[in-house]
Amino acid sequence: MFSGNEGEVPVNTGSKPDISREKSAELYEKAKNYFPGGVNSPVRAFKSVYGTPLFIQKGDGCFVWDADGNQFIDFCGSWGPLILGHNNAKVREKVTEVMQNGMSFGAPTALENELAELIIKNNKFVEKIRFTSSGTEAVMSAIRLARGYTGRDKIIKFEGCYHGHSDSLLVKAGSGLVTFGETSSAGVPKSFAQETIVIPLNDTKALEGAFEQFKDQVAAVIIEGIPANNGLLMQDVEYVQFLQKICNDNKALLIFDEVITGFRLGFEGAAGHYGIKPDIVTYGKIIGGGLPVGMYGASAEIMGHISPDGGVYQAGTLSGNPVAMAAGIAQLTELLRSGFYKELNTKTTEFADSIQRFATARNYKFKVFQIGSIFWLAFTEKEKIQCAEDIDPASMEKFKVMHRELLNRGIYLGPSGYEVGFVSASHTKIELEKAKRAIFDSLDVVFRNK
Numbered sequence: 001m002f003s004g005n006e007g008e009v010p011v012n013t014g015s016k017p018d019i020s021r022e023k024s025a026e027l028y029e030k031a032k033n034y035f036p037g038g039v040n041s042p043v044r045a046f047k048s049v050y051g052t053p054l055f056i057q058k059g060d061g062c063f064v065w066d067a068d069g070n071q072f073i074d075f076c077g078s079w080g081p082l083i084l085g086h087n088n089a090k091v092r093e094k095v096t097e098v099m100q101n102g103m104s105f106g107a108p109t110a111l112e113n114e115l116a117e118l119i120i121k122n123n124k125f126v127e128k129i130r131f132t133s134s135g136t137e138a139v140m141s142a143i144r145l146a147r148g149y150t151g152r153d154k155i156i157k158f159e160g161c162y163h164g165h166s167d168s169l170l171v172k173a174g175s176g177l178v179t180f181g182e183t184s185s186a187g188v189p190k191s192f193a194q195e196t197i198v199i200p201l202n203d204t205k206a207l208e209g210a211f212e213q214f215k216d217q218v219a220a221v222i223i224e225g226i227p228a229n230n231g232l233l234m235q236d237v238e239y240v241q242f243l244q245k246i247c248n249d250n251k252a253l254l255i256f257d258e259v260i261t262g263f264r265l266g267f268e269g270a271a272g273h274y275g276i277k278p279d280i281v282t283y284g285k286i287i288g289g290g291l292p293v294g295m296y297g298a299s300a301e302i303m304g305h306i307s308p309d310g311g312v313y314q315a316g317t318l319s320g321n322p323v324a325m326a327a328g329i330a331q332l333t334e335l336l337r338s339g340f341y342k343e344l345n346t347k348t349t350e351f352a353d354s355i356q357r358f359a360t361a362r363n364y365k366f367k368v369f370q371i372g373s374i375f376w377l378a379f380t381e382k383e384k385i386q387c388a389e390d391i392d393p394a395s396m397e398k399f400k401v402m403h404r405e406l407l408n409r410g411i412y413l414g415p416s417g418y419e420v421g422f423v424s425a426s427h428t429k430i431e432l433e434k435a436k437r438a439i440f441d442s443l444d445v446v447f448r449n450k
């Protein structure tokens with residue numbers, strides 16, 4: 001049943017029998033004829049966990065159903081966008097209504113104003129914005145804007161932060177004493193990677209060093225509002241304040257990539273959480289209510305450098321697409337209801353805390369890191385994990401077992417131990433309780449305690 005899988009599935013007492021995945025496996029075989037690795041985005045291929053990808057047939061609330069009819073409580077939420085859960089009625093109705101008038105015009109519509117107003121009125125960190133069709137595009141454009149605005153070429157990014165797949169950002173830390181980054185993908189010219197300096201998170205000396213070495217050459221420092229693409233690497237507020245100060249002192253811009261954290265930690269994302277005003281902010285995921293939308297924004301002065309007002313070119317055939325705008329309007333309207341985040345975040349804290357209590361009581365080397373409605377299940381003893389280096393790759397073997405046990409117990413997590421999970425407004429106490437039990441049992445299996 002688990003075809004196309006490297007490595008034997010370890011036999012654990014207490015493991016559940018595997019669910020039927022015949023239809024998904026069949027669809028995957030077919031998909032491999034059409035797409036590299038059978039998928040349209042690499043992590044979906046289940047390379048880091050057992051088995052082949054589940055093909056999803058439908059979602060409703062906190063549930064998804066696969067092609068074999070298995071039902072799961074979903075904590076992936078399409079990788080973050082679905083903060084209200086799957087197939088939310090308000091979002092669906094608004095999208096259906098707007099679709100009646102056509103799908104795209106390549107001309108302005110009132111819906112763009114409406115979504116922009118919702119955002120700008122309720123977010124003190126942006127005065128003007130530009131919509132794009134993905135997070136990658138938003139970040140790529142923000143980098144160009146920073147370079148255009150400062151007239152400088154170099155950018156500083158952090159090891160363990162993901163910012164989409166544009167060339168400048170597919171760069172990882174160089175080995176040894178090399179300060180420049182190395183490309184993390186074939187096809188990115190070395191000369192591009194030379195413009196990106198990669199340093200560890202939570203390391204003030206490294207950042208000071210980079211600014212000294214590249215004095216007056218750094219256009220921007222980019223960081224995920226709260227790094228959540230390589231585990232959940234929560235930074236201390238003092239460190240983020242330091243980032244802002246060193247950028248100001250060096251006349252470099254601070255870019256918060258809030259594609260995950262925007263509208264997730266709160267309506268104002270990580271900037272609101274820390275009370276820090278970045279120079280440019282990028283959003284994606286939640287902003288589109290499940291349809292493809294990204295956005296970058298800044299002060300009116302900085303945004304004045306974007307074409308047609310300024311010399312930094314950026315465009316998009318489907319940018320501000322009315323159907324996508326409709327989904328964003330409907331979703332963000334719900335998020336603005338009073339108490340929305342408090343309830344969601346409290347629910348997630350209780351969920352995370354009770355899993356942690358269970359693991360601690362049994363002396364499992366396991367930690368749940370959580371902020372807002374984001375959580376990360378980590379097989380570690382460390383109290384804090386704040387940079388990529390602190391993650392032990394060997395711990396991912398345990399996640400692999402856990403992932404399989406959870407699928408077999410009706411719980412869907414993103415198929416990699418480096419990925420975070422999301423709780424949505426549609427997860428009720430009942431499902432969270434069920435999920436907790438499944439996690440407890442799976443932990444027992446992982447640690448072979450049953």
Ligand SMILES: *Cc1c(COP(=O)(O)O)cnc(C)c1O
Pocket residue numbers: 134135136137139162163164165224229257258259260284285294
């Ligand atoms: C998902 C993500 C991106 C890329 O967004 P896409 O819509 O996948 O292009 C960029 N930055 C961060 C922080 C993300 O989480």
